[in-house]
Amino acid sequence: MQTLSIRGGRVLRPDMSVAEADVLVDREAGEILAVGPTLGGDETLDASDGLVIPGLVNAHTHVAMTLLRGHADDKPLDRWLREDIWPVEAALEPEDIEAGAELGVLEMIRSGTTGFADMYFEIDRTADVVERAGLRAVLGHGAISAGKDDEAARADIEESVEMARRFDGAAGGRISTAVMPHSLTTVTPELLELAATEAADAGVPVHYHANETVDEVEPIVEERGARPLEWARDLGLCGSEDFFAHGVHLDDAEIELLAETGTGVVHCPASNMKLASGMAPIQRLLDAGVAVGLGTDGAASNNDLDLFDEMRDAAMLGKLAADDASAVAAPDAVRMATAGGAAVLGLDAGRIEAGAAADFAVVDLDAPHLTPRHDPVSHLAYAARGSDVRHTVCDGDVLMRDREVLTLDEAAVMERATDRARALLERAGA
Numbered sequence: 459m460q461t462l463s464i465r466g467g468r469v470l471r472p473d474m475s476v477a478e479a480d481v482l483v484d485r486e487a488g489e490i491l492a493v494g495p496t497l498g499g500d501e502t503l504d505a506s507d508g509l510v511i512p513g514l515v516n517a518h519t520h521v522a523m524t525l526l527r528g529h530a531d532d533k534p535l536d537r538w539l540r541e542d543i544w545p546v547e548a549a550l551e552p553e554d555i556e557a558g559a560e561l562g563v564l565e566m567i568r569s570g571t572t573g574f575a576d577m578y579f580e581i582d583r584t585a586d587v588v589e590r591a592g593l594r595a596v597l598g599h600g601a602i603s604a605g606k607d608d609e610a611a612r613a614d615i616e617e618s619v620e621m622a623r624r625f626d627g628a629a630g631g632r633i634s635t636a637v638m639p640h641s642l643t644t645v646t647p648e649l650l651e652l653a654a655t656e657a658a659d660a661g662v663p664v665h666y667h668a669n670e671t672v673d674e675v676e677p678i679v680e681e682r683g684a685r686p687l688e689w690a691r692d693l694g695l696c697g698s699e700d701f702f703a704h705g706v707h708l709d710d711a712e713i714e715l716l717a718e719t720g721t722g723v724v725h726c727p728a729s730n731m732k733l734a735s736g737m738a739p740i741q742r743l744l745d746a747g748v749a750v751g752l753g754t755d756g757a758a759s760n761n762d763l764d765l766f767d768e769m770r771d772a773a774m775l776g777k778l779a780a781d782d783a784s785a786v787a788a789p790d791a792v793r794m795a796t797a798g799g800a801a802v803l804g805l806d807a808g809r810i811e812a813g814a815a816a817d818f819a820v821v822d823l824d825a826p827h828l829t830p831r832h833d834p835v836s837h838l839a840y841a842a843r844g845s846d847v848r849h850t851v852c853d854g855d856v857l858m859r860d861r862e863v864l865t866l867d868e869a870a871v872m873e874r875a876t877d878r879a880r881a882l883l884e885r886a887g888a
């Protein structure tokens with residue numbers, strides 16, 4: 459057995475307590491063997507002055523949108539998508555997806571993220587990047603009906619189903635998939651239903667956008683006489699494996715429905731603030747026992763893929779939304795970014811304990827903004843940043859050691875993404 463030992467640091471336990479301990483990993487099984495005092499190993503990672511935390515989970519993103527970072531800011535969702543994003547996305551080529559996914563994955567590894575859910579185009583390219591870069595992902599082809607004739611819209615859903623079948627279990631099991639109809643308002647009811655049936659048939663979840671803005675909720679209430687998630691449940695989109703992004707505008711009955719059905723919600727606080735979509739009722743979701751994870755959404759509405767920012771934003775916005783400073787406390791934010799997201803995505807990760815997947819990050823606490831160290835969990839939620847991550851490990855493999863990413867050529871990735879982004883905007887006439 460090949461072992462890896464993370465030594466000399468402190469460990470964040472599943473109950474959010476912190477203890478001095480080493481972590482011993484079975485590299486081949488990609489599993490944590492033990493957490494305890496001075497454990498030897500074939501290879502060692504230095505965690506002194508550090509905190510070992512579960513790898514962060516970015517439960518909703520469009521990873522190749524890194525190419526559109528800073529392309530269009532300061533507009534609401536509908537106008538932002540229609541005027542700025544969709545026209546450029548129409549000019550995307552497979553090579554762009556690859557370059558953008560490499561950039562996004564690089565940024566995620568650097569900031570301690572080891573698992574993500576991605577809804578985008580050309581997922582074979584993203585799958586290839588994930589395979590090479592070494593992290594975990596739930597991938598899906600985002601399918602949309604808006605702007606397409608019936609036949610093209612149906613073909614898009616069919617492509618999403620086919621991709622989900624093809625890539626489920628890829629990269630030695632690090633990749634799983636979902637059928638991903640874009641949203642409750644941009645995909646026709648017939649095709650939403652088809653997505654649900656086909657996903658069940660393929661044994662994969664459904665992932666979509668829902669209740670992001672008031673403008674999306676109102677037409678459904680008017681046309682269907684039901685709240686969007688009540689209607690989504692009737693279409694078959696609210697199973698215990700299924701998950702959706704946003705859930706900004708939810709009423710009590712919908713929250714109860716989500717708890718009862720086990721449907722996962724991915725909270726994207728930065729995107730919700732930037733597009734002025736609103737404040738999601740996160741404390742109410744947590745109180746009701748709904749499974750909640752955190753997502754950055756795409757880099758064009760965030761504008762980065764740093765889950766540390768998301769933890770802080772979730773805690774801050776959660777308090778504002780509840781008008782209560784005790785709402786969405788630091789441990790809640792950290793839990794959503796780790797075990798919460800892992801549960802939403804169906805990953806056996808998100809906790810540092812024997813038997814769990816060896817997905818973790820070591821946060822360097824030796825920094826002015828993390829001094830003094832009264833409470834490391836408070837620091838994770840409120841003071842730490844992605845750039846404080848020293849090592850990142852996924853599936854027992856070291857993806858970043860001493861801030862050097864080992865699985866991607868950082869300079870080459872940034873250069874290629876810059877070139878492809880420039881050419882893309884030129885091609886799209888943007």
Ligand SMILES: N[C@@H](CCSC[C@H]1O[C@@H](n2cnc3c(=O)[nH]cnc32)[C@H](O)[C@@H]1O)C(=O)O
Pocket residue numbers: 520535539543544547577578579599600601602614640641667670729755756759
């Ligand atoms: N096959 C589809 C692509 C859908 S991918 C997912 C889409 O979600 C878009 N997107 C990114 N962020 C958000 C958001 O916050 N709400 C809704 N859509 C978003 C993104 O730009 C992308 O077009 C097509 O033919 O257009």
Ligand SMILES: [Zn+2]
Pocket residue numbers: 518519520667703755756
């Ligand atoms: Zn999104």
